[in-house]
Amino acid sequence: MTILTSIAVLSLAAWGWLLLGRGFFWRTDVRLPQRREPARWPPVAVVVPARNEAAVLRDSLTSLLAQDYPGHAEIVLVDDGSTDGTGDLARALAARPPLSVRRGGLPLTVVSPGEPEPGWTGKMWAVRHGVATARSLMPDLEYLLLTDADITHHRDSLRDLVSAASHSELDLLSLMARLRTVTPWERLTVPAFVLFFAQLYPFRRVNRPDSRTAAAAGGCMLLRDEAAQRAGYPESVHDAVIDDVAVARAVRDGGGRIWLGLGDRVRSVRAYPRLRDIREMVARCAYTQLRHSPVLLMLTVLGLLLVYAVPPVALLAGLAAGVPGAAVAGGLAWAVMAGTYLPMLRYYGLPPKVSLLLPFTAVLYLAMTVESAVRHARGRGAAWKGRVYTARPGTAEEGAGP
Template identity: 55%
Template structure:
């Protein structure tokens, strides 16, 4: 029985490695550009950068100046939506925006949050409305810092795409961040293989919310942000909405877009995952059970069978698992050997997912900065 189970885990990992969209590779990236790049568009479209912000005074000094310093040849402006902050976010943003030569900044506030909307999407919708008739909208989070050519690069490669998104490089400074954050990106890519997202013949659609450039026309055809107003996992929901109306999407790994938000403790990372994990499973106990079983078979069984047997096929599966983690580890400049610890991280994610379901059944639902969403109607 152990031998059969070991061979089963090896077959699973062979299938994932070579038959699941090469999810573990990190080659889907935007090309680097220089001011003298010969592929400059004939005319640069207008862009509004929309930043929903709720109590973000701690990170704005590191992120907002990077948006205000964008080297974009066309018309661009930054719209920061101060979402009922209590820490002076709006005032700080106006101060930062007074820098000479900066991209024009507008700070607005949304009306009271209506029923059925998440706070972030309601704030983003206010920013989109303020933007008016622009060609593109760049939706970016308040904790995201952009390289000086970020906007130019996004727009320059957008020809043929209706939505272009980059997975921001997340912070990996503490021991817990180094253990959990690269694995978080690895698991996300396993759910939504980037190559399949970028394949026009594929039905997989996804985006990373920290950096999403969308054509205004495509957004309107998809019903605007109102079409996904209750989505907690709004980035994937937006990509699906755009794709469902015939729009083409692209998702890749960022090199000059970074998240500065710290998650120094296990408790911080636990909350980050647990607040949306059960939403990702569409609040379904059946899907939850299947997910836990799948995580156990794929990630926990290989080391368990290796030590129980010993099972050489299970050991081969474990080593194959670790090998697929190497590109992500290198992308985050971490030790490749961390892939051997993926079963430990997968166990933590399993517990976080179960805790997410527990929170939902206790009526706490997904929560962020004082708001909780317990609705089962999530477009993601």
């Protein structure tokens, strides 16, 4: 057996394990759990951290203002040092909502906490003030809906989330919003991004009560306030760049039940029209996900090359060099890889042929991950809208893995 054949067989074995032994990460049927309307609708505060989000606020905030929720619910939007009029636009939308919103909807409070204190990320500083404001406005608060400023919600979203969380006795319920796939680069990279996230944090494994894997999708998280206080949230994750994973771990470690799934009617309107936009998004936090470890980076590079790059290389090289064992193993591994991608492509309404491009997309993400490490080495850390964060040993990011 040649070296090429051996590597191809190893890649095929890796895909066999991923297919059957990684929590069926490739399945897309983990949706909102069974819902039953509670006898009493609990009070809910919707907290929206927003920094320079005027471009998307008309869609996202309007969808929140229009929520049809039978109980007491209020929105707290935290203007995190915006320079584009985010806070003023939010007040204007609440004061003069479109006709569809005037039939009901939620009241809005806008607060501006100023620049974050040392040791806090901007988002968590905004969340801290949003949660504190919500608790002061609603002394009987039971749930917090933490949602990003680029996320739109169906009119019944809050009702559905609360019904599911209360019926299943969940302390943290989060939905992976359906991301935008309009431009060619978005169609190439966005479904793969969700697949890689599910591969790292298999939804079924996260949702098992006895699982050690903790994760959440930060765009839409319904958190029981009692569980938040028990976990010391948000102070306990004040320096977390990947705050959704950190809060899920804190809630689970505090004895809470967590659940993660795909959200059909929760959508992101954030646009990533160019490859540069996607690169900035990945490079901002990829090395943080690896806990700023050169060893983990090296293992990730080798692992991604083995799993994603070897199959097409082995197939083509095996055919060219007349090594049938390498060609067969590489072809089978590529077929399994493409097969695991098909459910996600169907979920996003994309043609099956895109699955054959997954090796190329994976290599793109690998290059972005390496760039993230290079940025960290140069002191640029995780940059987001004018702020740069570099996690320190012992901070929330150190324990953010599965």
